[in-house]
Amino acid sequence: MLELKNIKKSYDNKLTIIENFNLDIKQGEFVVIVGPSGCGKSTLLRMIAGLEDITSGQLLLNSKDISNYEPSKRDVAMVFQDYALYPHMNVFENLAFGLRIKNVEDSVIKEKVLKAAAMLDLTTYLERKPSDLSGGQRQRVAMGRAIVKDAKIFLFDEPLSNLDAKLRHKMRAEIKKFHLDQKGTSVYVTHDQLEALTLADKLVVIRAGVIEQVGSPQEVFNNPRNSFVGEFIGTPAMNLLEVDLEYRDGGVFAIGKNRAFVFKLPENKTKFNTEKKQSPKKAVLGIRPTDIVLHSTEEAGWNAKFEVLFSELLGHEANLILKYADGEMNSLIPAMHMPQDLKSAEFYFKLHFAHIFDVTTGSNLNL
Ligand SMILES: Nc1ncnc2c1ncn2[C@@H]1O[C@H](COP(=O)(O)OP(=O)(O)OP(=O)(O)O)[C@@H](O)[C@H]1O
Ligand SMILES: [Mg+2]
Numbered sequence: 001m002l003e004l005k006n007i008k009k010s011y012d013n014k015l016t017i018i019e020n021f022n023l024d025i026k027q028g029e030f031v032v033i034v035g036p037s038g039c040g041k042s043t044l045l046r047m048i049a050g051l052e053d054i055t056s057g058q059l060l061l062n063s064k065d066i067s068n069y070e071p072s073k074r075d076v077a078m079v080f081q082d083y084a085l086y087p088h089m090n091v092f093e094n095l096a097f098g099l100r101i102k103n104v105e106d107s108v109i110k111e112k113v114l115k116a117a118a119m120l121d122l123t124t125y126l127e128r129k130p131s132d133l134s135g136g137q138r139q140r141v142a143m144g145r146a147i148v149k150d151a152k153i154f155l156f157d158e159p160l161s162n163l164d165a166k167l168r169h170k171m172r173a174e175i176k177k178f179h180l181d182q183k184g185t186s187v188y189v190t191h192d193q194l195e196a197l198t199l200a201d202k203l204v205v206i207r208a209g210v211i212e213q214v215g216s217p218q219e220v221f222n223n224p225r226n227s228f229v230g231e232f233i234g235t236p237a238m239n240l241l242e243v244d245l246e247y248r249d250g251g252v253f254a255i256g257k258n259r260a261f262v263f264k265l266p267e268n269k270t271k272f273n274t275e276k277k278q279s280p281k282k283a284v285l286g287i288r289p290t291d292i293v294l295h296s297t298e299e300a301g302w303n304a305k306f307e308v309l310f311s312e313l314l315g316h317e318a319n320l321i322l323k324y325a326d327g328e329m330n331s332l333i334p335a336m337h338m339p340q341d342l343k344s345a346e347f348y349f350k351l352h353f354a355h356i357f358d359v360t361t362g363s364n365l366n367l
Helices: 041-049 091-100 106-119 135-147 165-182 193-199 217-222 227-232
Strands: 002-011 015-025 030-034 056-061 076-079 153-157 185-190 202-207 210-215 239-248 251-256 262-264 282-287 292-294 303-306 308-313 317-324 327-334 345-349 355-357
Touching: 002 041, 015 041, 015 210, 030 193, 041 076, 041 153, 041 185, 076 135, 091 106, 091 135, 106 135, 135 153, 135 165, 153 165, 165 185, 165 193, 185 193, 193 217, 202 217, 202 227, 210 217, 210 227, 227 239, 227 282, 227 355, 239 327, 251 282, 292 327, 303 317
Parallel strands: 030 185, 030 202, 076 153, 153 185
Antiparallel strands: 002 015, 002 056, 202 210, 239 251, 239 282, 251 262, 282 355, 292 345, 303 345, 308 317, 317 327
16 A cells, blocks of 8 residues: 655755665554664654655555655645644634644544544643643544544554553553544554554564564564564564574584583574675574573573573563573573572573574574
8 A cells, every 4th residue: 555665865965864665555454663772663654644745756556656746636644743732722712723724624623533532532621721631641632633533554653652661551452442433444553562463464573774674473473584673573682592503413403502402403503694605703682581481391401500680570570680691691590480599590491482593693593
């Protein structure tokens, strides 16, 4: 439905913010674009909305080039990161504005505004001016302004960043419900990887204006294309451990710094897809904190002892910070399994879920 073809954005012909951006968005899809602050997410949405020029490339809607269309001709509704509310209008009028300029009937406006307000928990604030609202309430008004429109494409720019944890959870569900009811197409931008995982049909991970990976949340989580994606998606973040690789006894061994561990890699992790077709001598072992568990009798050979520097209780789970050579690694375990003696506990690495990344490029050598 919406195609971004070779989109590039630069300012003053010098500073390039987005490059080589290619993305297909299907009708009815919920696409989440996730990446660190400053990577170009808002710029991308603003280009889709028509609020920012595209330096080169094409934006196609149902195969028609809309790159030069006025924002009002694009049939998109956008929730702005900085809210963009009208300060002199109360909440009701802010919500109603987009419909008023389209000459929608008063009774229809009222119905739509009240429905959106109920969904967003704003019913009691309809008479207030934006200046008399909290940040989270303003953010919900910004969302309401987009929701009341019957647009084909909804663009959300970090619409939940100012809400508390409980409200954020509730709103996340509301947005997904709204999307499903509306049968519209949504492009949602966030730097919050949990929001991205929970909302997306299609997840797009970007770094410095370049796409690092596109896939379903599960694909991206289970098979990160490189160490950046591996570390960015999932919390606590994936441990990235530099290892030496040794080829002996018919296998491949990953050896941690100061020989903190010597693991024979499982068969499925020993086929390396390197550019130079050589067996690498060094690599980065990526392993999620949930895949480092307390000593288990499962299979010998993937155990190693570490000192626990400290632990963070997260409710059901505890995050253990382990001393590793000159750095640290995390292990996330059920809180009830907290070891008595933290000085030195033995951990089991579920290596069949680990990833081997190239030391220089970071690319996943097992894919
Ligand atoms: N008018 C401008 N001139 C020059 N650079 C700009 C301009 N507008 C934005 N930028 C730069 O473009 C980059 C991307 O900005 P953008 O707002 O798209 O990031 P973002 O991914 O939305 O970040 P955040 O998560 O913090 O909202 C930033 O480095 C920003 O400084
Ligand atoms: Mg932004």
